[in-house]
Amino acid sequence: NIMANNGYQVSQWMRNEQQVEEINLTGLNSRYLPGAELHHELLATSNLEQAIKDSDTIFVSIPSKSFEQVVERIAPLLTADKLLISTTKGFNPNRFELMSDILRRNPATQQIGVLSGPNLAKEIAAGQITGSVIASDDEKVRSRVIELLKSKTFRVYENVDSTGVELAGALKNIYAIVCGLAKALKVGENTMAMIMTRSLAEMSRFAVHFGANPMTFLGLAGMGDLIATCSSPLSRNYRVGFAIGSGQSLDSAVEEIGEVAEGVNTLRMVVEEASKHQLYMPLAVGLSRLLFDGAKLDTLIGSMMTGEQKWDVEFATEKGTKHG
Numbered sequence: 001n002i003m004a005n006n007g008y009q010v011s012q013w014m015r016n017e018q019q020v021e022e023i024n025l026t027g028l029n030s031r032y033l034p035g036a037e038l039h040h041e042l043l044a045t046s047n048l049e050q051a052i053k054d055s056d057t058i059f060v061s062i063p064s065k066s067f068e069q070v071v072e073r074i075a076p077l078l079t080a081d082k083l084l085i086s087t088t089k090g091f092n093p094n095r096f097e098l099m100s101d102i103l104r105r106n107p108a109t110q111q112i113g114v115l116s117g118p119n120l121a122k123e124i125a126a127g128q129i130t131g132s133v134i135a136s137d138d139e140k141v142r143s144r145v146i147e148l149l150k151s152k153t154f155r156v157y158e159n160v161d162s163t164g165v166e167l168a169g170a171l172k173n174i175y176a177i178v179c180g181l182a183k184a185l186k187v188g189e190n191t192m193a194m195i196m197t198r199s200l201a202e203m204s205r206f207a208v209h210f211g212a213n214p215m216t217f218l219g220l221a222g223m224g225d226l227i228a229t230c231s232s233p234l235s236r237n238y239r240v241g242f243a244i245g246s247g248q249s250l251d252s253a254v255e256e257i258g259e260v261a262e263g264v265n266t267l268r269m270v271v272e273e274a275s276k277h278q279l280y281m282p283l284a285v286g287l288s289r290l291l292f293d294g295a296k297l298d299t300l301i302g303s304m305m306t307g308e309q310k311w312d313v314e315f316a317t318e319k320g321t322k323h324g
């Protein structure tokens with residue numbers, strides 16, 4: 001919608017014909033963004049081939065569960081001149097890989113970027129001032145995305161640390177669940193601040209092990225998104241945590257939200273990977289035991305309060321990335 005407002009020709013592909021018709025006839029997407037008026041030049045379409053053919057820059061915004069499958073469909077339609085940008089914050093549930101890894105496996109184009117930041121969709125649609133980060137090692141990709149999306153209310157910064165930006169966007173969903181849970185339990189502000197700060201340390205520790213720059217975690221994609229998602233009931237991951245903290249089961253919380261909460265799959269993938277690489281992640285492990293193994297809440301709190309990690313800021317050092 002921002003791009004259409006900027007005068008670019010935009011096709012939005014979706015599989016639901018009824019939704020295509022609604023958007024093109026009324027300028028509204030009542031299921032996902034009720035109340036937001038879409039630009040009349042934004043063309044919804046269910047014709048994937050046409051949408052890809054007509055576009056020089058393609059934003060792939062499919063939940064991680066179906067990302068690979070949709071990318072496989074568009075792969076034969078791509079050419080070397082097209083830019084591919086992922087806005088998805090999660091891991092491939094079939095194997096430990098990020099969305100940009102899926103895009104990179106595509107031989108037709110290697111002009112790839114990742115867009116991530118504190119970007120609650122409903123706030124962007126409501127015209128709230130918002131910042132985001134385009135990460136790519138390709139300068140052309142970064143400048144093109146900045147150009148396409150710059151507006152009075154939306155500002156895109158750049159970063160070359162694609163791994164850091166992408167991991168930050170995916171990992172924070174785990175901690176949004178923890179924070180939603182904590183909020184439901186009416187913990188104090190000291191506690192919230194402690195959880196969020198230790199979450200940042202834990203996320204960074206994991207990401208640094210996989211090649212990210214720890215400084216990325218001080219930016220919008222790191223600390224920025226962690227603050228937004230861990231504090232807002234607009235976040236689906238936060239709401240999953242809040243529902244569980246209020247006594248609901250994980251399955252019923254996810255079902256009630258009816259939209260993707262990426263943190264649940266991310267938690268499974270990250271805890272498995274952290275264990276393989278001996279990465280110390282007490283909050284993620286505690287949450288995993290609580291959600292998947294029926295452990296008591298004390299496990300989660302205990303893991304943070306009695307864990308052996310004693311340094312405040314350790315994640316930027318080699319020493320801090322290994323358990324113990």
Ligand SMILES: NC(=O)C1=CN([C@@H]2O[C@H](COP(=O)(O)OP(=O)(O)OC[C@H]3O[C@@H](n4cnc5c(N)ncnc54)[C@H](OP(=O)(O)O)[C@@H]3O)[C@@H](O)[C@H]2O)C=CC1
Pocket residue numbers: 014015016032061062063064066069070087088089090119120121122258259260262
């Ligand atoms: N919403 C937000 O505030 C933000 C979301 N993100 C990230 O964006 C990604 C997508 O989230 P979001 O759009 O909010 O999720 P939602 O659950 O709100 O919507 C999912 C959308 O993806 C479509 N979809 C799902 N599977 C397929 C498929 N196989 N083929 C075609 N379309 C499909 C759905 O279509 P249908 O209706 O037909 O099922 C629907 O339009 C996530 O990784 C999320 O973390 C990032 C920043 C902000």
Ligand SMILES: O=C(CO)COP(=O)(O)O
Pocket residue numbers: 089117118119120121173176225228229234235236237238260261262
């Ligand atoms: O990533 C988001 C905001 O930056 C959206 O968070 P949720 O997926 O938890 O709604």
